[in-house]
Amino acid sequence: MPLRTLIIGGVAAGMSAASKLKRLRPNDDIVVLEKGCDVSYGACGMPYYLSGRIPDEHKLIARTKREFEDAGIEVRLQHEVIDIDTEAKRVVALTQGERVGLCYDRLVIATGASPIRLPVPGRELRGIHTLGSLEDARGLRRALQRSDVRHVAIVGGGYIGIEIAENVREMGKEVTIIEAEERVLSTFAPFVSKAVNDTLLAHGVRVYLQETVSAYKGVDHVKQVISKQRSLNVDLVIEAVGIRPNTGFLDDAFDTVENGAIIVNETMQTSVTDVYAAGDCVAYPHKLTGTPAFVPLGTHANKAGRVIAEHIAGLKSHFDGVIGATMLKAFNLEVARAGLNLDSANKANITVHETHINARDKSGYYPGAKPMDVAVYTDPKSGRLYGAEMVGEAGVALRINTIATAIIAGMNADAFARADLAYAPPFAPVYDPLQVACMQVTTHPNKGGNDR
Amino acid sequence: MPLRTLIIGGVAAGMSAASKLKRLRPNDDIVVLEKGCDVSYGACGMPYYLSGRIPDEHKLIARTKREFEDAGIEVRLQHEVIDIDTEAKRVVALTQGERVGLCYDRLVIATGASPIRLPVPGRELRGIHTLGSLEDARGLRRALQRSDVRHVAIVGGGYIGIEIAENVREMGKEVTIIEAEERVLSTFAPFVSKAVNDTLLAHGVRVYLQETVSAYKGVDHVKQVISKQRSLNVDLVIEAVGIRPNTGFLDDAFDTVENGAIIVNETMQTSVTDVYAAGDCVAYPHKLTGTPAFVPLGTHANKAGRVIAEHIAGLKSHFDGVIGATMLKAFNLEVARAGLNLDSANKANITVHETHINARDKSGYYPGAKPMDVAVYTDPKSGRLYGAEMVGEAGVALRINTIATAIIAGMNADAFARADLAYAPPFAPVYDPLQVACMQVTTHPNKGGNDR
Numbered sequence: 079m080p081l082r083t084l085i086i087g088g089v090a091a092g093m094s095a096a097s098k099l100k101r102l103r104p105n106d107d108i109v110v111l112e113k114g115c116d117v118s119y120g121a122c123g124m125p126y127y128l129s130g131r132i133p134d135e136h137k138l139i140a141r142t143k144r145e146f147e148d149a150g151i152e153v154r155l156q157h158e159v160i161d162i163d164t165e166a167k168r169v170v171a172l173t174q175g176e177r178v179g180l181c182y183d184r185l186v187i188a189t190g191a192s193p194i195r196l197p198v199p200g201r202e203l204r205g206i207h208t209l210g211s212l213e214d215a216r217g218l219r220r221a222l223q224r225s226d227v228r229h230v231a232i233v234g235g236g237y238i239g240i241e242i243a244e245n246v247r248e249m250g251k252e253v254t255i256i257e258a259e260e261r262v263l264s265t266f267a268p269f270v271s272k273a274v275n276d277t278l279l280a281h282g283v284r285v286y287l288q289e290t291v292s293a294y295k296g297v298d299h300v301k302q303v304i305s306k307q308r309s310l311n312v313d314l315v316i317e318a319v320g321i322r323p324n325t326g327f328l329d330d331a332f333d334t335v336e337n338g339a340i341i342v343n344e345t346m347q348t349s350v351t352d353v354y355a356a357g358d359c360v361a362y363p364h365k366l367t368g369t370p371a372f373v374p375l376g377t378h379a380n381k382a383g384r385v386i387a388e389h390i391a392g393l394k395s396h397f398d399g400v401i402g403a404t405m406l407k408a409f410n411l412e413v414a415r416a417g418l419n420l421d422s423a424n425k426a427n428i429t430v431h432e433t434h435i436n437a438r439d440k441s442g443y444y445p446g447a448k449p450m451d452v453a454v455y456t457d458p459k460s461g462r463l464y465g466a467e468m469v470g471e472a473g474v475a476l477r478i479n480t481i482a483t484a485i486i487a488g489m490n491a492d493a494f495a496r497a498d499l500a501y502a503p504p505f506a507p508v509y510d511p512l513q514v515a516c517m518q519v520t521t522h523p524n525k526g527g528n529d530r
Numbered sequence: 531m532p533l534r535t536l537i538i539g540g541v542a543a544g545m546s547a548a549s550k551l552k553r554l555r556p557n558d559d560i561v562v563l564e565k566g567c568d569v570s571y572g573a574c575g576m577p578y579y580l581s582g583r584i585p586d587e588h589k590l591i592a593r594t595k596r597e598f599e600d601a602g603i604e605v606r607l608q609h610e611v612i613d614i615d616t617e618a619k620r621v622v623a624l625t626q627g628e629r630v631g632l633c634y635d636r637l638v639i640a641t642g643a644s645p646i647r648l649p650v651p652g653r654e655l656r657g658i659h660t661l662g663s664l665e666d667a668r669g670l671r672r673a674l675q676r677s678d679v680r681h682v683a684i685v686g687g688g689y690i691g692i693e694i695a696e697n698v699r700e701m702g703k704e705v706t707i708i709e710a711e712e713r714v715l716s717t718f719a720p721f722v723s724k725a726v727n728d729t730l731l732a733h734g735v736r737v738y739l740q741e742t743v744s745a746y747k748g749v750d751h752v753k754q755v756i757s758k759q760r761s762l763n764v765d766l767v768i769e770a771v772g773i774r775p776n777t778g779f780l781d782d783a784f785d786t787v788e789n790g791a792i793i794v795n796e797t798m799q800t801s802v803t804d805v806y807a808a809g810d811c812v813a814y815p816h817k818l819t820g821t822p823a824f825v826p827l828g829t830h831a832n833k834a835g836r837v838i839a840e841h842i843a844g845l846k847s848h849f850d851g852v853i854g855a856t857m858l859k860a861f862n863l864e865v866a867r868a869g870l871n872l873d874s875a876n877k878a879n880i881t882v883h884e885t886h887i888n889a890r891d892k893s894g895y896y897p898g899a900k901p902m903d904v905a906v907y908t909d910p911k912s913g914r915l916y917g918a919e920m921v922g923e924a925g926v927a928l929r930i931n932t933i934a935t936a937i938i939a940g941m942n943a944d945a946f947a948r949a950d951l952a953y954a955p956p957f958a959p960v961y962d963p964l965q966v967a968c969m970q971v972t973t974h975p976n977k978g979g980n981d982r
Contacts, residue, residue, distance in 0.1 A: 123895050123955045136894035365950065376960050377953045398945070402950035416954055443575050443589040475957035476928035483932050486949050487939035493850070497938050498817065500855035500866055501829045503575045505927035506952075508542075508828050 080105045083390060084169060084182035086159045087324075088112030089119060090376050091357030092188035093141070094383025096151045102391035104150065109180065111157040111171050113189075115383050116212045122376045124215040125238070125274050128222055130247035135212065159189075160327050164350045184352050184390050187328075187340060188383065191321035191358035191374055196233065200294030206315045209242065218316065221487045222249055227313040229254070231303045233291055234318035235262030237406045237413075240274065242316055243283050244409050254284040254310060256291060256303065256445045258319075266467060267419050269434065269451050273410045273469040283410045321374060323359040335361040344396045345389045354389070356382035365399030365486065366464060367420055367426035403464075403482040405475040414478035417465030417485045419455055421429035428457040430464045433491075433519045439473030441503035448472040454481070454491060454515045461490040461521040466512065473506070481512050491519035532557045535842060536621060536634035538611045539776075540564030541571060542828050543809030544640035545593070546835025548603050554843035556602065563609040563623050563630065563798050564642075568664045574828045576667040577690070580674060581697035587664065602931045609795050611641075612779050616802045622733055636842050639780075640835065641791060643773035643810035643826055648685065652746030652756075658767045661694065670768065679765040680704055686770035687714030688856045689865075692726065694768055695735050696861050706736040706762060708743060708755065710771075718919060719871050720901050721886065725921040726860045731780045746799070773826060775811040787813040791824045796848045797841045798834050808834035817851030817868055817938065818916060819878035825852045853917075855934040857927040866930035869917030869937045871907055882907040882916045885943075885971045889963035891925030893955035900924040905944060906933070906967045913942040913973040918964065925958070933964050943971035 083099060085092045088110045096108050110117070118140045126132045126490050127293055143153045157171040157178065162185070169185070171178045193208035195201060207218045221227060230246050232239045235257030247253050255262065255278065261271035262278065262285065278285050286307070295302040296316065303310040323339040325332070333341040333349040339361035346354045357379040361370035378400055388395035403416040422432040433454050438447040450470025466481040468474045484494045493514035509517070535551060537544045540562045548560050550705040562569070562848040565650070570592045578584045586895045609623040609630065614637070621637070623630045645660035647653060659670045673679060681700050682803045684691045687709030699705050707714065713723035714730065714737065725750040730737050738759070747754040777784070785801040791813035798806045809831040813822035830852055838965040840847035855868040867944065885906050890899040901958065902922025908915055918933040936946045947968035953960050 120893060120895060120955070120960070122953070122960070123893060126896065126955060131897060132895050178975060233923070356712065375953070377951065380960050381948065396948070398948035398950065401950045403950050404956040405957050406951040407954060407956040412957070416952060441572060443572060443584050444578065444620070445583060473928060474926060475954065477931070479929070479932040479951045479958075479962065480935050482951055483935040483941075483946070483949060484939070487941060489935075489939060494935070496833065496848070496850035497935060498576075498850065498853045498855050498868075498925070499829070499931045499934055500573070500857040500868060501827070502857045502859060503572070503578060504859040505857050505864070506931075508572070508574070508832050510931065 080107055081183040081390070082107040082109070082181065082187060082426065084180055085110045085186040085188060086169070087187070087188035087190055087357065088117035088153060089121060089190055089357070090379035091383040092186060093118040093146070094380045095186050095188065095356065095386045096146065097149070098384045098387035099155070099295055099390055100149055100151055102387055102393070103113040103383065109152040109154065110146070111159055111180070112125045112153065112155050113158040114211055115156070117146065117153055118210045119381065120376070121212070124212065125241035125245050127215050128219050128242065129248045131245065131248070135216065138212065142270065153165055162328065164331055164353060167352065184354065185356065186386055187353065187355040187359060188357045189324035189359045191323045193317060194320045194322050196291055196317060196319060198291055198293050199301065200296065202302040203294050203296050204298060204316065205296070205300040205313070206294060208317050209238065210321065216473045221314055222246060228252060229312045231256060231310055231312040231315045232318060233303070233315060234320070235285065236318060236320065237404070239318035240278070240406070240408050242318060243278065244407070247281055247283060254286065256286045256289050256305065258288070258290045260288050262287070263413070265421070266413070266415060267453055268454065270413055270467055270469045274411060274413060277409045286397050292301070293322050302460070325359050335370050335372060337372060339370070344399070346386045346397055347389070354386045356383050357384055363399045365401050367428065371400055371402070373402055375404070398486070401482060401485055403478060405478055409468055410471055412472065412474035413469050414475050415465065415467040416478050416482035417455065417463070419453070419465050419467055423455060423464060428464065429458060431519070433515055435511070435515045435518055437514050438507055439470060439511070440505055443506050444503040450474055450511055452511050454512070454517045454519060456491050456521070458522055461492055461519050463489055463491055463494060466515070477510070478513060491516035532559055533635040533842070534559040534561070534633065535636040535637040536632055537637065537640060538563045538621070539640035539642055539809065540569035540605060541573065541640070541642055541809070542548060542639060542831035545570040545598070545888060546620060546807065546832045547638050547640065547838045548598065549601070550836045550839035551599055551842055552603055553841055554845070561604040561606065562598070563611055563621070563632070564605065564607050565610040566663055566665055567607050568607060569598065569607070571664045572828070573664070576661055576664065577693035577697050579667050580671050580694065583697065583700070587668065588889065590664065614780065616783055619804065636806065636837055639800070639805065639807040639810045639811060640809045641776035641777045645774045646774050648743055648769060648771060649746050650743055652748065652752065655746050655748050655752040657748070657752040657765070658746060658769065661768050662773065662973040673766055674698060674701055674703070679764070681706070681764045683708060683762055683764040684765045685755070685767060686772070687737065688770060688772065689715065689856070691770035692730070692858065692860050694770060695730065696859070699733055699735060706738065707758065708738045708741050709873065710740070712740050712741045714739070715865070717873070718865070718867060719905055721905065722865055722919055722921045725903065726863060726865060729861050729863050773810065774799045775824070777811050787822050787824060789824060791822070793822045796851070798838045798849055799841070806838040808838055814849065815851045816928060817853050819880065821878065823852055825854055827856070850938070852936060853937055855930060857930055859927070862923055863921055864924065864926035865921050866927050867917065867919040868930050868934035869907065869915070871905070871917050871919055875907060875916060880916065881910060883910045883971070885967055887963070887967045887970055889966050891963070892957055893959050896955040898932060902926055902963055904963050904967045906964070906971060908943050908971050910974055913944055913971055915941055915943055915946060918967070929962070929964060943968035
């Protein structure tokens with residue numbers, strides 16, 4: 079019997095679920111309700127669209143509304159869901175001021191997250207942007223293209239702030255990053271933050287650390303960013319201080335973590351029967367800590383969306399859990415991590431030992447070999463791999479997935495150091511940097527450590 | 531009590547063993563007997579030394595004889611071991627025409643391998659080179675630098691032949707590859723051979739396939755390469771038709787495979803008490819097939835040398851086995867593989883299923899995304915990963931180690947496809963090409979397959 083699946087949100091998670099479900103159950107009724115005007119776009123590419131490195135917004139769109147409709151998926155734009163009646167299995171959406179009711183057999187919440195806005199005086203001024211949606215990206219790109227926009231302040235030195243900084247700098251603007259923490263990329267290990275900070279400065283970005291924006295000033299349009307330390311004259315502000323799950327419309331029946339992200343199990347089911355969730359609005363099962371983790375990344379959204387479709391279709395499927403594998407381009411640097419570091423392990427009450435080495439991305443005798451810093455995080459007793467962090471000019475990003483795989487497989491440092499990895503002078507040294515790090519790991523079988 | 535360890539061969543395996551053992555047992559007597567005049571050089575870099583891409587031979591030398599001696603390791607050059615008395619624990623070496631006898635407590639055979647010479651008429655002519663040692667590389671580089679050397683024939687289209695072709699072409703020479711098999715890189719999957727063949731042609735290399743050299747002609751110096759199909763006028767010939775272990779001096783007490791490579795166990799012990807072997811003269815335990823495999827690569831030599839030192843020192847250590855992970859630069863292409871493909875699985879009586887996909891190395895919307903071809907080889911029943919092969923212009927070489935790790939960990943395609951791998955548009959698509967391939971793998975739980 080055909081089912082009706084309603085999907086709230088038409089970007090990565092929602093559209094993955096819709097596409098996969100339509101292939102698995104062609105006769106089902108699948109309706110996507112999207113608050114905005116765009117579906118299925120590559121949000122991770124938006125920073126590169128600002129500078130024109132990705133010249134055309136159509137390149138960011140994986141599939142158009144029309145293509146989904148041709149595949150038999152109903153897509154309703156500008157439909158904002160404001161209420162769910164989980165008893166009656168019915169949602170209420172607002173479109174052009176009108177309320178529309180829709181019933182469902184299965185519901186998928188894929189509403190994503192929205193940029194957090196700083197609650198400071200002057201926040202209503204024009205010229206203060208965020209980068210949460212393709213609509214945001216269009217507006218910001220138009221604004222940045224104005225020749226009278228010369229000084230751009232980026233509030234937040236996390237990975238989105240840094241990607242934006244690279245692209246805005248590429249447009250020839252003056253760029254200042256204002257970061258409240260004592261270092262950029264503050265969830266990474268300090269050696270990574272240091273390297274990225276150095277490259278930001280080397281590329282002419284001003285970086286103000288431990289500085290909190292207290293107000294924006296201007297008449298109509300923002301002209302100054304105010305902190306305790308200074309008044310910064312600016313032509314445009316981009317806030318990149320984090321995102322918050324779009325789950326405000328949900329009632330208490332949904333279990334969430336503190337920031338409102340919906341807790342899901344390994345088949346992406348929420349605490350409410352027949353309601354699934356995926357994407358930036360959920361807290362995923364974490365493979366290493368066992369607790370729900372807010373890791374809003376496009377890969378998870380895509381994978382989790384598929385899992386939902388497979389589960390609705392009655393197939394055996396599961397989401398494997400996140401370990402927090404990330405890669406980032408920061409000007410000339412590649413930054414990457416997987417699993418836990420000292421801070422995140424500590425927060426999860428897991429004891430890890432850090433081993434830090436310097437190496438080169440390829441054979442030292444091959445031209446263009448670049449230095450990289452590698453840290454691995456291991457169980458002090460068993461040497462089991464819990465995490466890795468790396469930074470360098472080349473060969474970093476793709477390497478992280480090698481050790482991510484080892485972490486997921488539960489390997490320990492010794493086994494990984496002995497693994498038959500490929501080598502050739504133009505690409506890697508005879509001992510891969512990851513293996514060099516793992517060779518240096520010392521274990522203390524009788525002391526401390528985790529017996530997980 | 532100090533031990534005396536004799537090490538026959540002073541390149542990768544021998545010198546790794548020597549260095550590590552000296553660190554573990556500083557009071558031991560460690561003597562290295564090297565037939566040639568060089569120790570501890572990076573043989574894998576030699577093709578790039580020919581063209582001057584690596585300008586100076588000293589860059590290839592990891593540590594000099596003097597540095598080893600300063601560390602307390604005795605290094606005797608131009609000592610060729612011609613006999614081992616395994617009962618008396620004594621070797622006989624030939625140096626400058628004289629016989630020298632040396633006793634040992636532990637013996638390490640690390641004599642490497644030598645290029646196979648074609649047994650054809652004219653093979654004694656000058657101008658026919660191989661690239662087996664640093665001495666060979668010096669002579670070949672000098673010869674290639676002569677402006678009257680314009681046409682170079684490379685006999686053999688394996689990976690060494692292709693690396694040499696790239697470098698000789700870079701020097702502006704005309705290059706012809708003559709390969710006896712029906713395709714270059716004949717141990718790789720056909721799609722890889724095809725891509726590499728295309729790029730050879732695109733870079734102006736002539737490639738003659740299924741063509742066997744029957745003679746060399748010339749007066750004193752080679753002038754023609756003769757096959758059934760043609761007489762090729764040449765100024766210089768480089769034979770790259772494979773290598774053969776340097777084990778001719780060993781008696782029957784040593785178990786070997788067909789080509790003479792010494793069979794070792796997981797602690798690199800030979801069939802003779804207190805005699806170890808490592809490097810290009812051994813057949814390593816293969817992690818997937820369980821049989822001894824001749825995989826003469828620098829990574830194994832280094833790792834196995836360490837294992838020997840650790841075992842002599844009484845530490846718990848083992849060699850994890852080879853899976854045949856390799857990467858190769860072929861002009862603008864990156865080529866890589868790990869584990870088994872259809873042919874090698876078939877030879878090992880393992881049934882595998884091939885899944886082949888096309889993908890891009892990074893997000894399609896990011897500038898410079900390059901196509902790549904990926905094949906994965908899996909157990910038809912369980913989907914267990916047995917191998918992968920890839921070719922493309924970017925992002926291939928480093929990716930192979932991700933799936934190599936999955937193969938080593940015994941993951942199946944489904945688990946790997948669900949793994950949390952990192953993603954960012956400048957480096958990878960949202961579904962990594964390796965995961966796309968693994969998502970396409972179909973399994974048939976009730977049909978065929980291996981119950982290993």
